[in-house]
Amino acid sequence: MKKGGLQGYVIRRLLYAILIAWGVATCTFILLRVGPISPADKYLANMSARTADPSQVVAAVEARYGLDKPLYVQYFDWLSNLARGDWGWSFSTSMPVMELIQKHWIYSFQLILLSMLFSAILGILIGIYSAVKPYTKTDYLATFFSFIGISVPNFWLGIMLILVFSVQLGWFKTYYDTGLTLFSLANLKALVLPVITLGTGAMAGYTRYVRSAMLENLRKEFVRTARAKGLPERVVIGKHVFRNAILPIITIIMFDLSGVVFGGAYLTEIIFGIPGLGRISFNAVFASDYPVVITITLIGALIVLLTNLATDIVYTRLDPRIRYD
Amino acid sequence: MDNTILKVKDLKVHFFTRHGVVKAVDGDSFDMRRGESLCLVGESGCGKTTVALSVLRLLDSPPGKIMGGEILYGGDDLLKCPDDRLRQIRGNKIAMIFQDPQSSLNPVFTVGDQIAEQLKLHLKLGHREAMEKSLRLMEQVGIPRAAERINDYPHQFSGGMRQRVMIAAALSCNPEILIADEPTTALDTTVKAQIMDIFRDLKREKNMSILFITHDMGTVAGFADRIVVMYGGRIVETGSALDIFDHPTHPYTRGLLNCLPSVSAIRDRLTPIPGAIPSLINPPKGCVFDPRCECRLPLCATVRPEEVVASGDHTVACHQCAPSVVGEGHKPS
Numbered sequence: 050m051k052k053g054g055l056q057g058y059v060i061r062r063l064l065y066a067i068l069i070a071w072g073v074a075t076c077t078f079i080l081l082r083v084g085p086i087s088p089a090d091k092y093l094a095n096m097s098a099r100t101a102d103p104s105q106v107v108a109a110v111e112a113r114y115g116l117d118k119p120l121y122v123q124y125f126d127w128l129s130n131l132a133r134g135d136w137g138w139s140f141s142t143s144m145p146v147m148e149l150i151q152k153h154w155i156y157s158f159q160l161i162l163l164s165m166l167f168s169a170i171l172g173i174l175i176g177i178y179s180a181v182k183p184y185t186k187t188d189y190l191a192t193f194f195s196f197i198g199i200s201v202p203n204f205w206l207g208i209m210l211i212l213v214f215s216v217q218l219g220w221f222k223t224y225y226d227t228g229l230t231l232f233s234l235a236n237l238k239a240l241v242l243p244v245i246t247l248g249t250g251a252m253a254g255y256t257r258y259v260r261s262a263m264l265e266n267l268r269k270e271f272v273r274t275a276r277a278k279g280l281p282e283r284v285v286i287g288k289h290v291f292r293n294a295i296l297p298i299i300t301i302i303m304f305d306l307s308g309v310v311f312g313g314a315y316l317t318e319i320i321f322g323i324p325g326l327g328r329i330s331f332n333a334v335f336a337s338d339y340p341v342v343i344t345i346t347l348i349g350a351l352i353v354l355l356t357n358l359a360t361d362i363v364y365t366r367l368d369p370r371i372r373y374d
Numbered sequence: 375m376d377n378t379i380l381k382v383k384d385l386k387v388h389f390f391t392r393h394g395v396v397k398a399v400d401g402d403s404f405d406m407r408r409g410e411s412l413c414l415v416g417e418s419g420c421g422k423t424t425v426a427l428s429v430l431r432l433l434d435s436p437p438g439k440i441m442g443g444e445i446l447y448g449g450d451d452l453l454k455c456p457d458d459r460l461r462q463i464r465g466n467k468i469a470m471i472f473q474d475p476q477s478s479l480n481p482v483f484t485v486g487d488q489i490a491e492q493l494k495l496h497l498k499l500g501h502r503e504a505m506e507k508s509l510r511l512m513e514q515v516g517i518p519r520a521a522e523r524i525n526d527y528p529h530q531f532s533g534g535m536r537q538r539v540m541i542a543a544a545l546s547c548n549p550e551i552l553i554a555d556e557p558t559t560a561l562d563t564t565v566k567a568q569i570m571d572i573f574r575d576l577k578r579e580k581n582m583s584i585l586f587i588t589h590d591m592g593t594v595a596g597f598a599d600r601i602v603v604m605y606g607g608r609i610v611e612t613g614s615a616l617d618i619f620d621h622p623t624h625p626y627t628r629g630l631l632n633c634l635p636s637v638s639a640i641r642d643r644l645t646p647i648p649g650a651i652p653s654l655i656n657p658p659k660g661c662v663f664d665p666r667c668e669c670r671l672p673l674c675a676t677v678r679p680e681e682v683v684a685s686g687d688h689t690v691a692c693h694q695c696a697p698s699v700v701g702e703g704h705k706p707s
């Protein structure tokens with residue numbers, strides 16, 4: 050592959066990503082702002098208990114945040130602020146959106162990262178094992194559990210886990226404790242149930258994909274060549290077969306990161322009371338705190354776009370037959 | 375004088391399929407001598423590949439299973455020796471080349487890596503040394519601009535060049551025996567000739583022992599020292615190239631030779647008898663070739679012919695040549 054080919058491709062894809070992110074931001078802005086409720090009204094509901102004249106408060110708030118200006122002016126103001134890194138003010142939490150996100154992103158990040166690791170590592174290992182010993186008891190057992198894992202909705206799984214392991218057995222707290230130090234064993238323990246909740250479906254899916262991809266590649270003739278060279282079975286399977294089988298799996302895992310996990314993380318955070326971005330945007334929606342909603346939506350969109358791009362790049366690195374021109 | 379390097383004794387291989395047990399190799403014995411090129415010839419499906427794969431225990435199992443016999447190499451019976459002993463022999467002492475170079479190379483590794491792999495494994499070379507040696511091997515088998523191409527992937531090569539890569543990889547550890555299973559069948563005629571030149575060089579310059587498998591008598595003329603003719607899972611005739619080309623004795627061998635040089639003619643000539651191609655699931659009780667034989671005897675349908683010596687080294691499994699029958703002559707029944 051020519052280096053320039055890939056570079057040009059990446060630049061083109063990044064430009065698309067920016068364009069799409071702008072589209073997403075605009076759509077969210079329109080959906081949230083072209084409604085009957087002004088953000089000021091909500092703010093007002095909170096303030097009115099303390100102030101005598103509500104209309105004064107509305108005017109003050111609208112003037113303060115530019116909400117009295119025409120919508121298109123607000124839109125352009127907001128867009129240029131966004132570009133300058135000023136993500137606005139969260140009405141409902143009374144702090145800059147930037148600060149709010151800085152405080153909370155790590156909770157989502159650790160949950161998603163650990164779930165991805167959990168599902169990818171276990172899924173790949175079980176999948177390989179099933180493929181190497183197909184049609185044995187272990188393989189059937191893995192098949193059985195992966196079908197269950199795929200079909201169980203993760204919010205239901207989360208609630209069941211809480212009922213059994215937290216309520217009945219008392220092994221875990223029913224609620225995520227925000228007071229924990231982030232990189233501690235206690236924190237890791239608190240994340241066990243959320244990670245299982247979020248990761249199980251994907252893990253079960255990967256098991257199936259890996260199993261079938263490994264079986265498919267085990268039948269290929271280059272496997273016979275590898276054995277004829279005298280390579281030990283560990284290398285034949287772990288290098289020659291696995292490197293071919295993992296190509297489609299990587300795409301699936303990375304697409305999952307953007308799709309399933311983001312959706313699932315939202316629910317998981319709510320079930321377990323984890324103060325991550327999913328939970329914050331959930332609260333912000335009910336508070337009509339549009340700068341928060343828009344920013345989190347935008348971050349989500351950007352991550353989806355960037356992982357897709359990363360997937361493509363990783364794929365070219367791993368599969369020499371793919372070209373971008 | 376015993377310079378036998380590989381001895382296959384009464385090899386039996388079955389495939390257990392849904393339709394029944396395929397007796398792909400049914401009691402075959404042959405010797406391979408040091409420095410000779412031994413050619414295994416026979417129609418498609420007669421069990422040639424199965425024999426070759428059995429030598430290094432590379433059959434897919436299931437469905438394939440070695441039911442009996444011995445394959446003696448050095449002091450080992452390759453069919454029974456422990457796996458790690460076998461792995462020291464595979465690629466190092468006995469190397470193999472397959473029919474389809476496209477699918478036999480791993481698409482996600484560079485050709486250099488794939489050639490170097492055995493050098494690192496068996497000769498314990500470091501990465502740089504192994505790559506340097508790989509480069510020399512690529513030059514040896516006639517890959518042009520080898521230095522530029524060593525980091526290319528298999529799909530960037532033509533069929534003939536890929537087969538050269540396979541050969542380079544097989545030769546990397548300087549094996550004692552090279553098994554080549556129809557290495558030219560997937561290639562077009564001019565490329566085929568070039569690849570055959572490499573094999574001729576190997577034979578002439580390196581004096582390598584080569585087990586060469588083909589369905590085409592024309593390919594082996596002038597290359598083979600000795601020829602083993604297979605039909606329906608059994609060896610029907612063995613002899614020096616001279617014996618086979620000048621005095622073909624088994625009716626099947628004669629059929630093969632009559633049809634030279636065109637391969638398709640073999641089929642035209644031999645297949646018109648409806649239902650005649652023996653099913654290896656239910657082979658004929660007597661001689662496998664009996665249903666298609668032009669000079670069968672009543673005995674052929676029921677009694678399996680033993681191998682008999684026609685002259686010196688030349689053995690044939692045919693009732694026509696058995697001492698008890700020779701008197702009756704070669705009259706068609």
Ligand SMILES: Nc1ncnc2c1ncn2[C@@H]1O[C@H](COP(=O)(O)OP(=O)(O)OP(=O)(O)O)[C@@H](O)[C@H]1O
Pocket residue numbers: 389390391396398416417418419420421422423424425434437438589654
């Ligand atoms: N994996 C398998 N499963 C079932 N039957 C098989 C398998 N491999 C080979 N056979 C059967 O064994 C017999 C011998 O096959 P083999 O591949 O050894 O023949 P061959 O002489 O190499 O033919 P070709 O010239 O087509 O390569 C055939 O009847 C074939 O159908």
Ligand SMILES: [Mg+2]
Pocket residue numbers: 422423424555556
């Ligand atoms: Mg074959």
